[in-house]
Structure formats: C-alpha cells, structure tokens
Amino acid sequence: MRVTIWGCRGSVPTPGPETITYGGNTSCVEVSLDDGTILVLDAGTGIRALGFDLLDRGMRKIHLCLTHLHLAHHEGLRFFAQLWDERVELDIWGPPSQELSLGERIARAFSPPLFPVDLRDVPAVVTFHDVPRGPWTIDRASLSAQFVVHPGPTVGYRIETKSSSFAYIPDHEPALAGAIAGRSTDWVSGASLASGVDALIHDAQYFEDEYEERIGWGHSSVADAVAFTRAVGAGRLVLFHHEPRHSDVLLEQLEDRARELARGNGGHSPTLAREGMVVELP
Ligand SMILES: [Zn+2]
Numbered sequence: 001m002r003v004t005i006w007g008c009r010g011s012v013p014t015p016g017p018e019t020i021t022y023g024g025n026t027s028c029v030e031v032s033l034d035d036g037t038i039l040v041l042d043a044g045t046g047i048r049a050l051g052f053d054l055l056d057r058g059m060r061k062i063h064l065c066l067t068h069l070h071l072a073h074h075e076g077l078r079f080f081a082q083l084w085d086e087r088v089e090l091d092i093w094g095p096p097s098q099e100l101s102l103g104e105r106i107a108r109a110f111s112p113p114l115f116p117v118d119l120r121d122v123p124a125v126v127t128f129h130d131v132p133r134g135p136w137t138i139d140r141a142s143l144s145a146q147f148v149v150h151p152g153p154t155v156g157y158r159i160e161t162k163s164s165s166f167a168y169i170p171d172h173e174p175a176l177a178g179a180i181a182g183r184s185t186d187w188v189s190g191a192s193l194a195s196g197v198d199a200l201i202h203d204a205q206y207f208e209d210e211y212e213e214r215i216g217w218g219h220s221s222v223a224d225a226v227a228f229t230r231a232v233g234a235g236r237l238v239l240f241h242h243e244p245r246h247s248d249v250l251l252e253q254l255e256d257r258a259r260e261l262a263r264g265n266g267g268h269s270p271t272l273a274r275e276g277m278v279v280e281l282p
C-alpha cells in the first residue's frame with residue numbers, strides 16, 4: 001500500500017511563499033495498491049494535480065471516497081481531469097444523509113451560477129454509493145467507514161490489505177466528549193477505525209491554546225491528535241488538515257510539540273503531512 005499526499009490544508013487553499021514546504025492545496029490523499037487499485041480520499045484542490053498524474057499513468061478506474069461534503073473536501077472535483085474523459089469509470093463513495101442523496105449534494109457544486117456544466121453532463125461514467133454500515137471490499141482492499149464527531153454527516157475510513165492497515169480521519173474532534181486519555185475506547189469517536197493501524201492520517205489543526213478558543217468547531221489540537229493515536233494504538237501519526245493561518249514555520253513548531261507529547265509512545269515520531277509525501281506500508 002502506497003499513500004501519497006496531494007493536499008493537506010484545512011478549510012481553504014493557501015498558496016504563497018509561506019506555505020511552500022507543506023503546501024496550500026486542500027485535502028486529497030491517494031492510496032494505491034499493488035494490484036493497481038486506486039482509492040482517492042477526498043477531492044480538495046490537491047486532486048487536480050493527482051488527475052494529471054493518473055492520466056500519465058493511464059488509470060481509468062478510480063474510487064473516490066469522500067469523508068463529508070464541506071466544500072474544501074470536494075471543491076477540486078470539478079477540475080479532476082478524469083471527470084472529463086468518457087473512458088473513465090469513477091465510483092464516488094460518501095456518507096449518507098437523510099435529506100439529499102450523495103449525488104444530489106455533490107451536484108449543487110456543478111450548477112449555475114457556481115459552475116457552467118451540470119454533473120449529469122460530465123463525460124465520465126460516475127456512480128454514487130452511500131458507504132455501507134459494515135466493512136466492504138474494493139478489489140483486494142477491505143474498507144470500513146464510520147461516522148465521527150464533526151459538523152454534518154462525516155465519516156473516517158479504514159483501509160486494510162493482507163499485510164497493512166491505514167486510517168484517514170482528516171476532520172475530527174474526538175475530545176468534544178471530554179478528555180481522550182483514560183476513557184474506554186468504546187466511547188472515543190473514530191477509535192475502531194484507527195485501532196492498531198500501521199499509519200494514521202489525523203486532524204491536528206490547532207496548537208493547544210488555539211483549540212481552547214475553538215472548541216466545537218470540529219477539529220483537533222495537536223495534543224488530542226497525539227492522545228487519540230496513543231489511545232487507539234496506531235503506529236505512525238501523520239498530522240493533517242493544517243490550519244490556513246499556519247505558515248511552514250508555525251507548522252514545524254506544531255510538529256515539535258507533537259513529538260514532545262508523543263515521547264514515550266514508542267514507535268514513530270509524528271510527522272507533518274506535506275504535499276508530495278509518500279508513506280509506504282508493507
Ligand atoms: Zn476539512
């Protein structure tokens with residue numbers, strides 16, 4: 001399993017000289033498997049560059065797994081080259097909602113005056129799926145999705161092969177229910193998704209003092225990201241969903257803080273997600 005980060009910024013794209021190292025594109029992560037399966041997690045603006053790369057690789061069967069419908073997680077879809085190629089089959093998975101189907105919710109971003117082309121008229125063969133309640137398989141990968149604490153219907157994903165496991169929970173505030181440490185993981189949002197995984201991409205948007213001012217906004221402090229990783233026994237923590245106001249310099253301070261907090265956890269030190277970063281799992 002090979003995990004590639006194409007966008008790791010939270011909320012809004014932040015191009016500019018202060019974000020060059022870690023990148024300004026919003027959430028998009030590619031998981032490619034040895035059998036050629038391509039799973040794309042979220043469709044923030046990072047998906048645009050991924051689309052061109054997939055074209056170069058001749059990939060025409062793609063699964064896109066959306067965590068939720070906040071715009072920063074699907075704003076890049078309109079500019080995903082595969083959508084404009086009639087040879088492409090694109091399966092889009094996402095959380096169910098009682099109000100509108102997944103396709104209807106995404107179609108809002110494909111209608112005037114926001115966008116000139118209706119979703120029904122894109123050339124690719126697009127199929128929408130609500131994520132199942134239980135585990136399901138895509139080719140040789142086993143997936144599970146579960147609702148997590150974040151405003152609006154939001155899921156995280158766990159992806160497993162015979163030899164490795166990975167979880168992606170980019171927007172998540174498990175501390176909203178109280179301190180994570182010392183609580184049974186039965187009562188920690190997202191715990192079963194991330195339990196014992198080799199690598200975890202998790203929301204770490206804020207420094208601890210910033211979080212105190214933003215409780216209930218749906219995101220985690222660096223301390224809560226580390227506490228969650230420890231509670232679920234995950235291996236490597238990748239700090240994700242970078243706060244738009246955080247420059248590269250501030251992000252490195254956040255990484256230092258994560259490493260300080262994780263000391264004694266054993267295993268890998270936490271690492272900042274960075275555009276272009278590749279995590280190879282056995
Ligand atoms: Zn987000």
Ligand SMILES: [Zn+2]
Pocket residue numbers: 068070150171218
């Ligand atoms: Zn969100």
